[in-house]
Amino acid sequence: MPSVAELAGYSSRVREALRAAGAxxxxxxxxxKGDLVVEGILMPRPALGDRDCVVVKLDxxxxxxxxxxxxxxxxxxxxxxxxxxxxxPKPERxxxxxxxxxxxxxxxxxxxxxxxxxxxxxxLEAEDLYALFPELSDIAFIRAEVLYSLLSEDMRPxxxxxxxxxxxxxxxxxxxxxxxxxxxxxxxxxxxxxxxxLRGLSVPVVFVGAQRSSDRxxxxxxxxxxxxxxxxxxxxxxxxxxxxxxxxxxxxxAIHRGTRVRKCHTSRRDAFRSVNxxxxxRVVGMDIQMLTxxxxxxxxxxxxxxxxxxxxxxxxxxxxxxxxxxxxxxxDEGYRGVxxxxxxxxxxxxxxxxAIRRATREGLVVCMASQCIWGRVNMNVxxxxxxxxxxxxxxxxxxxPETALVKLMWVLGSLTDDPEEAKALMLKPFAHEVxxxxxxxxxxx
Amino acid sequence: MPSVAELAGYSSRVREALRAAGAxxxxxxxxxKGDLVVEGILMPRPALGDRDCVVVKLDxxxxxxxxxxxxxxxxxxxxxxxxxxxxxPKPERxxxxxxxxxxxxxxxxxxxxxxxxxxxxxxLEAEDLYALFPELSDIAFIRAEVLYSLLSEDMRPxxxxxxxxxxxxxxxxxxxxxxxxxxxxxxxxxxxxxxxxLRGLSVPVVFVGAQRSSDRxxxxxxxxxxxxxxxxxxxxxxxxxxxxxxxxxxxxxAIHRGTRVRKCHTSRRDAFRSVNxxxxxRVVGMDIQMLTxxxxxxxxxxxxxxxxxxxxxxxxxxxxxxxxxxxxxxxDEGYRGVxxxxxxxxxxxxxxxxAIRRATREGLVVCMASQCIWGRVNMNVxxxxxxxxxxxxxxxxxxxPETALVKLMWVLGSLTDDPEEAKALMLKPFAHEVxxxxxxxxxxx
Numbered sequence: 001m002p003s004v005a006e007l008a009g010y011s012s013r014v015r016e017a018l019r020a021a022g023a024x025x026x027x028x029x030x031x032x033k034g035d036l037v038v039e040g041i042l043m044p045r046p047a048l049g050d051r052d053c054v055v056v057k058l059d060x061x062x063x064x065x066x067x068x069x070x071x072x073x074x075x076x077x078x079x080x081x082x083x084x085x086x087x088x089p090k091p092e093r094x095x096x097x098x099x100x101x102x103x104x105x106x107x108x109x110x111x112x113x114x115x116x117x118x119x120x121x122x123x124l125e126a127e128d129l130y131a132l133f134p135e136l137s138d139i140a141f142i143r144a145e146v147l148y149s150l151l152s153e154d155m156r157p158x159x160x161x162x163x164x165x166x167x168x169x170x171x172x173x174x175x176x177x178x179x180x181x182x183x184x185x186x187x188x189x190x191x192x193x194x195x196x197x198l199r200g201l202s203v204p205v206v207f208v209g210a211q212r213s214s215d216r217x218x219x220x221x222x223x224x225x226x227x228x229x230x231x232x233x234x235x236x237x238x239x240x241x242x243x244x245x246x247x248x249x250x251x252x253x254a255i256h257r258g259t260r261v262r263k264c265h266t267s268r269r270d271a272f273r274s275v276n277x278x279x280x281x282r283v284v285g286m287d288i289q290m291l292t293x294x295x296x297x298x299x300x301x302x303x304x305x306x307x308x309x310x311x312x313x314x315x316x317x318x319x320x321x322x323x324x325x326x327x328x329x330x331x332d333e334g335y336r337g338v339x340x341x342x343x344x345x346x347x348x349x350x351x352x353x354x355a356i357r358r359a360t361r362e363g364l365v366v367c368m369a370s371q372c373i374w375g376r377v378n379m380n381v382x383x384x385x386x387x388x389x390x391x392x393x394x395x396x397x398x399x400x401p402e403t404a405l406v407k408l409m410w411v412l413g414s415l416t417d418d419p420e421e422a423k424a425l426m427l428k429p430f431a432h433e434v435x436x437x438x439x440x441x442x443x444x445x
Numbered sequence: 446m447p448s449v450a451e452l453a454g455y456s457s458r459v460r461e462a463l464r465a466a467g468a469x470x471x472x473x474x475x476x477x478k479g480d481l482v483v484e485g486i487l488m489p490r491p492a493l494g495d496r497d498c499v500v501v502k503l504d505x506x507x508x509x510x511x512x513x514x515x516x517x518x519x520x521x522x523x524x525x526x527x528x529x530x531x532x533x534p535k536p537e538r539x540x541x542x543x544x545x546x547x548x549x550x551x552x553x554x555x556x557x558x559x560x561x562x563x564x565x566x567x568x569l570e571a572e573d574l575y576a577l578f579p580e581l582s583d584i585a586f587i588r589a590e591v592l593y594s595l596l597s598e599d600m601r602p603x604x605x606x607x608x609x610x611x612x613x614x615x616x617x618x619x620x621x622x623x624x625x626x627x628x629x630x631x632x633x634x635x636x637x638x639x640x641x642x643l644r645g646l647s648v649p650v651v652f653v654g655a656q657r658s659s660d661r662x663x664x665x666x667x668x669x670x671x672x673x674x675x676x677x678x679x680x681x682x683x684x685x686x687x688x689x690x691x692x693x694x695x696x697x698x699a700i701h702r703g704t705r706v707r708k709c710h711t712s713r714r715d716a717f718r719s720v721n722x723x724x725x726x727r728v729v730g731m732d733i734q735m736l737t738x739x740x741x742x743x744x745x746x747x748x749x750x751x752x753x754x755x756x757x758x759x760x761x762x763x764x765x766x767x768x769x770x771x772x773x774x775x776x777d778e779g780y781r782g783v784x785x786x787x788x789x790x791x792x793x794x795x796x797x798x799x800a801i802r803r804a805t806r807e808g809l810v811v812c813m814a815s816q817c818i819w820g821r822v823n824m825n826v827x828x829x830x831x832x833x834x835x836x837x838x839x840x841x842x843x844x845x846p847e848t849a850l851v852k853l854m855w856v857l858g859s860l861t862d863d864p865e866e867a868k869a870l871m872l873k874p875f876a877h878e879v880x881x882x883x884x885x886x887x888x889x890x
Contacts (some may be wrong), residue, residue, distance in 0.1 A: 266823070
């Protein structure tokens, strides 16, 4: 008999129909409404939304809401999968296995849904990881901790600092690599941040996420996680990277450089792409294939953490009719820097020029990246670019706008207070975030 | 003997060296400086920048600046190409040829560089176009006008209205199609704007640009322009589209729907891509291959121009640590709407929620698109999305953020003053700008 608490979010008519069918949350049910027939697992009602709406998890893993109306029928098909969270036994440490730190910050990766309550519990202990993904016990000895349980859209620059400090703690304690589980929304911002903050890195630091949660059959969580542990334990590079599906299939996990990667699709498993730079590597099974020779080698470097990020730095995307008052507001509020996501080769409308000149005059560092995403800003081609250079705007070459934002926060937070010095530092590569000047011979197609 | 005026921008030492070599602007010269030897056409000195820097147009079409120093030598190789701007004879109208209006708004397409002065003159008369691109005389009888001479980054919503009115003028006067030459930076914003503003369109309206100016051997101007005229004169569709190179080679010109196209590279000829929708068509030689059957047919519709765009609409791209004060400022300034370019499926940080709730409470229309660019926002999957829906944010499906901005300006400028009505209209497709709800069966990969 279903308890009242489980169905609490539903309206009284829905609760009544569910009780009549004998269906509890977690059971497999069939809802029929005219021509529509849906089968799946009955889920608890979220706090917000229509309380007449019955939430069912389909076999595809997606939740669907069916509004209960006159004539809607509900049948109980049987008990659903109701995983228990029994703690698995602590594994023996296999001799000779590399040691990898696993820092969980939130997101759907490596979480488990408890069907009876709908609650998501982070898989915090190493034993949980081994139990969920048995392959991991042959790849690495894992030291796991939950640092945050944050939606990735809620990450702020202070969280980047926290991640950098924890990664450094494990590296100083001798791990062979670090894996950081992170929601996918802002993972690339965090990866860029740690790329700058962890100076003199000696091992791989691998961000990993999942586009689909691990309780769904189509989840990319397991393969991404295994790829991340292979990269962290055996990768020959000492850089901050992102490990995610390379294609729609399960052939390979792509390893992208943290400063050169972008989430380019809202939901596809292969949403993450290296931009303006080659993908760093690929993991196929237990093999790591390096795709470029231009990377920082494992085992070099004296670790230093420079993890202060200046919060008074903004990103503004330019558009026709943009209000220069947005930039004036930043200046009035005491902002220290701004990245403009300009059009084309790095332009903004004439009506922005006065505000930009005022901003640079008042000591803000104003940088230019391109909303085209691919390619490089070149502010010497057209008159407007030259106007902007004359106004003191710093052209960021082929740096991604998101990476540029993080770098400017880092330069002004960790390296210098002086705008002129900051401008020079924005042009200097620290973590492969910008390519060298494209040779003249390759400018023409 | 070179005149003083031509070399006026250069420093006295550069002028002296050029006079000693007998070189005028427009001549072919060789500059040697240590190991560096550069040959090309001597260009005039732009107003800004290092006056010791000699500007040379390379055979690739790119300008390069060589700083004149102790030991730098300049030789005159011969006179450069110095095109005259003699007016070609007025062509006879060939019987049976479709009539196409050509509206020039600026940009590098269909401009000619006068080497002696470095000035760019728009090719304004139909005769100039026929002279530059003789193929055009077999494609269409052209009625040409210069509406603007604007850098595309300087286009504002009032210019979209101007373009819509002029296009409508020609359509009402019986042309078979319209070609609008436009700089590439903001061409897709303008194309989206006319897609909304020209209701009941009966002929194609084709935006065309060039990534490389027509005085460079690698220019894409000629082929893009010919493709645009083929599409405008013979295309079976009655939509606003963009005609640009489909690939790096010269095989085909892509025809993209104006609401579904994005400039995805700063400089490549194939920078323009259809996003979240199939490319509409392809022009190969004089043939038009339709790539989808889902388009508005030529010859239908009663033209109506709705071309008011509300300027108090903004686009804000979300990022970690974003300042909610940016949104508060828009509310304080009396803005009517804002498009948020959220992360992932359409999210922003928790610290933005109060400002968003205040904005919707004060009557702003707040819409959500995704900075992923590809895919569609889905605010029912995660808690934050549901919070935002509860706060009154309108999810824009797979609409491009740039198109969303233009549409919101249009809805609030041309259709309604009422926020609730505007919200409903943002969800209604007007120009194929948003796809239908993806069927459940195709949500899983």
